[in-house]
Amino acid sequence: xxxxxxxxxxxxxxxxxxxxxxxxxxxxxxxxxxxxxxxxxxxxxxxxxxxxxxxxxxxxxxxxxxxxxxxxxxxxxxxxxxxxxxxxxxxxxxxxxxxxxxxxxxxxxxxxxxxxxxxxxxxxxxxxxxxxxxxxxxxxxxxxxxxxxxxxxxxxxxxxxxxxxxxxxxxxxxxxxxxxxxxxxxxxxxxxxxxxxxxxxxxxxxxxxxxxxxxxxxxxxxxxxxxxxxxxxxxxxxxxxxxxxxxxxxxxxxxxxxxxxxxxxxxxxxxxxxxxxxxxxxxxxxxxxxxxxxxxxxxxxxxxxxxxxxx
Amino acid sequence: xxxxxxxxxxxxxxxxxxxxxxxxxxxxxxxxxxxxxxxxxxxxxxxxxxxxxxxxxxxxxxxxxxxxxxxxxxxxxxxxxxxxxxxxxxxxxxxxxxxxxxxxxxxxxxxxxxxxxxxxxxxxxxxxxxxxxxxxxxxxxxxxxxxxxxxxxxxxxxxxxxxxxxxxxxxxxxxxxxxxxxxxxxxxxxxxxxxxxxxxxxxxxxxxxxxxxxxxxxxxxxxxxxxxxxxxxxxxxxxxxxxxxxxxxxxxxxxxxxxxxxxxxxxxxxxxxxxxxxxxxxxxxxxxxxxxxxxxxxxxxxxxxxxxxxx
Numbered sequence: 001x002x003x004x005x006x007x008x009x010x011x012x013x014x015x016x017x018x019x020x021x022x023x024x025x026x027x028x029x030x031x032x033x034x035x036x037x038x039x040x041x042x043x044x045x046x047x048x049x050x051x052x053x054x055x056x057x058x059x060x061x062x063x064x065x066x067x068x069x070x071x072x073x074x075x076x077x078x079x080x081x082x083x084x085x086x087x088x089x090x091x092x093x094x095x096x097x098x099x100x101x102x103x104x105x106x107x108x109x110x111x112x113x114x115x116x117x118x119x120x121x122x123x124x125x126x127x128x129x130x131x132x133x134x135x136x137x138x139x140x141x142x143x144x145x146x147x148x149x150x151x152x153x154x155x156x157x158x159x160x161x162x163x164x165x166x167x168x169x170x171x172x173x174x175x176x177x178x179x180x181x182x183x184x185x186x187x188x189x190x191x192x193x194x195x196x197x198x199x200x201x202x203x204x205x206x207x208x209x210x211x212x213x214x215x216x217x218x219x220x221x222x223x224x225x226x227x228x229x230x231x232x233x234x235x236x237x238x239x240x241x242x243x244x245x246x247x248x249x250x251x252x253x254x255x256x257x258x259x260x261x262x263x264x265x266x267x268x269x270x271x272x273x274x275x276x277x278x279x280x281x282x283x284x285x286x287x288x289x290x291x292x293x294x295x296x297x298x299x300x301x302x303x304x305x306x307x308x309x310x311x
Numbered sequence: 312x313x314x315x316x317x318x319x320x321x322x323x324x325x326x327x328x329x330x331x332x333x334x335x336x337x338x339x340x341x342x343x344x345x346x347x348x349x350x351x352x353x354x355x356x357x358x359x360x361x362x363x364x365x366x367x368x369x370x371x372x373x374x375x376x377x378x379x380x381x382x383x384x385x386x387x388x389x390x391x392x393x394x395x396x397x398x399x400x401x402x403x404x405x406x407x408x409x410x411x412x413x414x415x416x417x418x419x420x421x422x423x424x425x426x427x428x429x430x431x432x433x434x435x436x437x438x439x440x441x442x443x444x445x446x447x448x449x450x451x452x453x454x455x456x457x458x459x460x461x462x463x464x465x466x467x468x469x470x471x472x473x474x475x476x477x478x479x480x481x482x483x484x485x486x487x488x489x490x491x492x493x494x495x496x497x498x499x500x501x502x503x504x505x506x507x508x509x510x511x512x513x514x515x516x517x518x519x520x521x522x523x524x525x526x527x528x529x530x531x532x533x534x535x536x537x538x539x540x541x542x543x544x545x546x547x548x549x550x551x552x553x554x555x556x557x558x559x560x561x562x563x564x565x566x567x568x569x570x571x572x573x574x575x576x577x578x579x580x581x582x583x584x585x586x587x588x589x590x591x592x593x594x595x596x597x598x599x600x601x602x603x604x605x606x607x608x609x610x611x612x613x614x615x616x617x618x619x620x621x622x
Contacts, residue, residue, distance in 0.1 A: 104438030127415030
């Protein structure tokens with residue numbers, strides 16, 4: 001992982017000062033590096049000895065960082081990982097362009113590795129992620145988004161990169177179709193679990209207070225699974241409330257507390273967490289098809305870590 | 312070229328409605344398709360018989376289209392190719408994300424072609440273009456930008472894609488280093504000429520009126536070569552004027568006419584056009600190292616077409 005960080009920092013460099021400045025702001029602000037870890041573990045578990053997996057892992061993290069930069073612009077977010085979002089510090093313009101730069105660097109790094117199959121998987125993910133974000137844009141401000149539509153969104157915007165990050169491990173280690181599919185399934189299910197946990201955390205999770213800033217999704221009018229469930233299960237009065245807050249953005253003092261109360265009343269947060277657990281269990285099931293040993297254990301721990309954030 | 316258009320339209324498709332809607336708005340709004348033409352001609356001039364060059368050409372156009380979508384957001388432009396910019400019709404958010412999608416599709420298409428060398432060249436271009444845009448962001452609102460700095464900007468943001476579009480032609484046709492370098496040089500010089508002509512046209516070019524909307528760069532506070540030359544050659548009063556209009560954005564009625572007058576007084580437009588001609592001549596020189604015949608003639612015509620827009 002240290003090598004991944006080294007590559008990330010060196011490849012975020014540029015003669016154009018602003019680029020490393022913004023990239024480092026994000027990269028060193030304590031992301032969990034979950035995605036590159038998947039690539040490393042899924043290659044090393046097959047005894048892969050080269051350095052290609054480290055470069056692929058770094059390019060996965062660059063793709064993710066580019067997405068964060070663009071997301072913050074799209075969502076008009078003020079904060080990211082407890083710091084001011086890059087767009088608040090350097091502006092939307094620089095965030096869009098530095099995101100583009102990191103994406104270009106990510107592809108250059110993948111090309112350096114030279115695996116056309118890994119390139120196919122990750123470039124496919126890149127298009128799918130953007131597609132998921134556009135889909136979410138359409139779903140935003142629509143409280144009648146169905147659970148199925150919401151799952152399509154997170155499958156694309158979050159799970160696709162987790163799935164691809166895991167799959168390129170056995171790809172670069174020259175493994176067969178079955179383990180590649182198992183690694184991909186593991187990554188996908190973990191990604192879905194991860195996103196649902198995030199959704200639940202934004203309303204405080206299942207415990208009282210995690211010291212995490214909550215209510216970002218609410219203030220941005222994002223329709224996430226807790227909302228989808230609450231709208232489906234709630235009364236007409238509930239729907240009037242959700243419509244005013246999320247579609248019309250007319251949020252008043254105390255509305256976040258009222259929202260959490262309405263979510264809890266219909267078990268929307270607890271059930272979101274339960275679905276995350278289910279996806280986590282699916283991820284563990286996929287792991288059974290991959291070689292046992294310390295890397296498999298680490299991947300199982302990643303699932304436990306994900307879920308533990310919320311319970 | 313018809314095949315390129317077919318691929319462009321089919322690959323701009325997506326289940327997510329908004330994506331083809333925006334992509335087609337831009338793609339069918341009468342771009343010149345200059346860049347993909349370079350790829351086609353530079354492959355076919357070597358007798359290339361496959362279909363890879365058509366796919367590469369389409370991916371080059373996608374890279375370009377993605378750049379336009381992001382540029383309009385960054386520049387806060389209202390118009391593009393005589394139509395309302397996508398960001399005015401669908402918002403900044405969709406423009407950022409659909410740009411990302413097209414970039415992802417572009418890489419997928421390149422991967423389909425399977426040439427790692429072409430992938431290296433085009434992914435490198437992708438990072439360089441973004442770097443050039445960030446550089447321009449730094450130069451924006453600074454009337455003391457030097458000619459050298461400005462050339463660095465356009466070399467990256469415009470010429471790199473022209474150069475790469477041309478270079479991948481001989482790459483996919485399996486040619487040697489010398490002709491690849493010649494194709495690249497041709498594309499780069501043409502790209503520089505193209506950008507300078509664009510810069511001159513924004514102030515009406517050398518002729519009186521081309522029926523083209525002028526003054527966009529001026530209103531956006533863009534520092535282009537005509538401005539760089541005018542600031543260097545002008546009086547203190549001129550610099551006060553440029554500072555007010557371009558750095559402070561305090562543009563009043565009649566300022567665009569006054570700007571054009573000040574540019575003409577010091578031959579800033581004519582000299583910008585002259586430099587474009589010089590780069591055009593360099594492009595023709597590079598063509599001498601490439602096989603003669605109808606494709607070479609078409610590439611020479613592209614240079615003439617570029618310059619003719621302004622004179």
